[in-house]
Amino acid sequence: MTTRQLLLPLLLDVVPTIQQTAALALGRLANYNDDLAEAVVKGDILPQLVYSLAEQNRFYKKAAAFVLRAVGKHSPQLAQAIVDCGALDTLVICLEDFDPGVKEAAAWALGYIARHNAELSQAVVDAGAVPLLVLCIQEPEIALKRIAASALSDIAKHSPELAQTVVDAGAVAHLAQMILNPDAKLKHQVLSALSQVAKHSVDLAEMVVEAEIFPVVLTCLKDKDEYVKKNACTLIREIAKHTPELSQLVVNAGGVAAVIDCIGSCKGNTRLPGIMMLGYVAAHSENLAMAVIISKGVPQLSVCLSEEPEDHIKAAAAWALGQIGRHTPEHARAVAVTNTLPVLLSLYMSTESSEDLQVKFWQ
Numbered sequence: 001m002t003t004r005q006l007l008l009p010l011l012l013d014v015v016p017t018i019q020q021t022a023a024l025a026l027g028r029l030a031n032y033n034d035d036l037a038e039a040v041v042k043g044d045i046l047p048q049l050v051y052s053l054a055e056q057n058r059f060y061k062k063a064a065a066f067v068l069r070a071v072g073k074h075s076p077q078l079a080q081a082i083v084d085c086g087a088l089d090t091l092v093i094c095l096e097d098f099d100p101g102v103k104e105a106a107a108w109a110l111g112y113i114a115r116h117n118a119e120l121s122q123a124v125v126d127a128g129a130v131p132l133l134v135l136c137i138q139e140p141e142i143a144l145k146r147i148a149a150s151a152l153s154d155i156a157k158h159s160p161e162l163a164q165t166v167v168d169a170g171a172v173a174h175l176a177q178m179i180l181n182p183d184a185k186l187k188h189q190v191l192s193a194l195s196q197v198a199k200h201s202v203d204l205a206e207m208v209v210e211a212e213i214f215p216v217v218l219t220c221l222k223d224k225d226e227y228v229k230k231n232a233c234t235l236i237r238e239i240a241k242h243t244p245e246l247s248q249l250v251v252n253a254g255g256v257a258a259v260i261d262c263i264g265s266c267k268g269n270t271r272l273p274g275i276m277m278l279g280y281v282a283a284h285s286e287n288l289a290m291a292v293i294i295s296k297g298v299p300q301l302s303v304c305l306s307e308e309p310e311d312h313i314k315a316a317a318a319w320a321l322g323q324i325g326r327h328t329p330e331h332a333r334a335v336a337v338t339n340t341l342p343v344l345l346s347l348y349m350s351t352e353s354s355e356d357l358q359v360k361f362w363q
Contacts, residue, residue: 017059047085047086049064049067049068049087052064054090054093058097058099058101058102061094061097061099061102061105061106062099062101062102062105065091065094065102065105065106065108065109066105066109068082068087068091068109069105069108069109069112072109072112072113073112075116076116076117076120079112079113079116079120080120082109082113083113083120083123087109088110088113088123088124088127088129089127091106091109091110091127091129092106092110092127092128092129092132094106095107095110095129095132095133095135095136096132100139100141100143100144103136103139103144103148104141104143104144104147107133107136107144107147107148107150107151108147108150108151110124110129110133110151111147111150111151111153111154111155112154114151114154114155115154115157117158118158118159118162121154121155121158121162122162124155125155125162125165129151129155130152130155130165130166130169130171131169133148133151133152133155133169133171134148134152134169134170134171134174136148137149137152137171137174137175137178138174142183142186145178145181145186146183146185146186146189149175149178149186149189149190149192149193150189150192150193152166152171152175152193153189153192153193153195153196156193156196156197157196157199159200160200160201160204163196163197163200163204164204166193166197167197167204167207171193171197172194172197172207172208172211173211175190175193175194175211176194176208176211176212176213178190179191179213179216179217179219179220180216180219184223184224184225184227184228187220187223187225187228187231188225188227188228188231191217191220191228191231191232191234191235192231192234194208194213194235195231195234195235195238198235198238198239199238201242202242202243202246205238205239205242205246206246208235208239209239209246209249213235214249214250214253214255215253215254217232217235217236218232218253218254218255218258220232221233221258221259221261221262222261222262222265226266226270229262229265229266229270230266230269230270230272230273232262233259233262233270233273233274233277234273236250236255236259236273236277237273237274237276237277237280240255240277240280240281241277241280243284244284244285244288247280247281247284247288248288250281251281251288251291256278256281256291256292256295256297257295259274259277259278260274260278260292260295260296260297260300262274263275263278263300263301263304264300264303267307267308268308268310268313269310269313271304271308271313272312272313272316275301275304275313275316275317275320276316276320278292278297278301278320278323278324279316279319279320279322279323279324280323282297282320282323282324283323285327286327286328286331289323289324289327289331290331292324293324293331293334297320297324298321298324298334298335298338298340299338301317301320301321301324301340302317302321302338302340304316304317305317305318305321305340321335321340
């Protein structure tokens with residue numbers, strides 16, 4: 001017997017606990033791999049789940065939303081199958097449920113659908129999810145705040161238009177207020193959502209800055225959690241990259257010195273956004289490059305160049321040093337005195353260096 005033949009009668013059972021258990025079993029199967037998720041779609045089980053999502057009790061709603069999330073996470077095609085069976089409207093209604101667990105399950109499913117591409121994200125927006133997700137981040141439950149912030153991040157990341165939808169719903173001010181929340185996982189999601197808004201354009205970056213994220217965001221660079229540090233550096237990078245004026249604002253807030261300290265306190269990929277941020281700031285102008293030099297950015301980048309085993313991190317450090325040194329002889333001397341040039345040369349000559357790393361030395 002197929003999954004459908006076994007589980008569909010149980011989903012239609014008159015006993016609610018049997019329905020819930022059958023839905024949970026389906027969710028776990030679909031979560032396991034995309035072949036099993038495909039079987040759930042082909043078994044015509046989704047329409048029954050969507051119908052029950054609107055009609056049943058909170059336990060069933062959570063189980064049904066879990067199945068939709070488990071199916072939708074695997075691919076854009078499977079996520080589209082969920083959209084096609086009319087699930088979005090019902091999931092959005094669940095965002096208004098009195099039970100925080102139902103809201104959380106619905107937000108999670110919507111985020112997993114939106115993360116695949118701009119079209120699916122737009123479908124989630126068109127169903128009216130964004131204003132309700134903004135209400136969810138204001139709820140007291142930390143788990144609900146986390147999932148709602150993550151879903152907003154997944155919507156905003158695809159395009160300036162989708163990010164603008166998140167801004168227009170008033171999300172940025174509420175996200176900015178949670179930067180200092182003691183929960184590391186929530187901070188991680190909040191910083192990610194703000195980055196996904198700020199990255200697209202000058203206007204959107206300015207919206208994030210206007211929510212008064214400086215200087216509070218700089219405290220996240222000292223956080224014990226590596227993801228919080230990395231996402232804080234990413235947010236500052238996504239703001240600074242756009243214009244000299246935004247970079248100057250970061251410098252004035254003490255952002256460059258704080259990022260340099262952060263790079264010194266961590267290792268590996270956690271360093272990467274900070275390294276890139278220093279390069280972006282320095283690329284804008286002589287004065288901004290000098291601000292990086294004065295804050296002792298060059299010795300720290302040299303350390304990354306020597307210490308880091310991964311080529312892509314070495315390449316980023318080499319690129320950032322190039323952005324600092326290229327302006328004037330004085331800038332070039334600041335790079336040279338740290339004894340970086342022999343390290344760059346040996347990496348360039350090394351047969352083990354990747355092509356990307358070698359290319360960075362010509363830039």
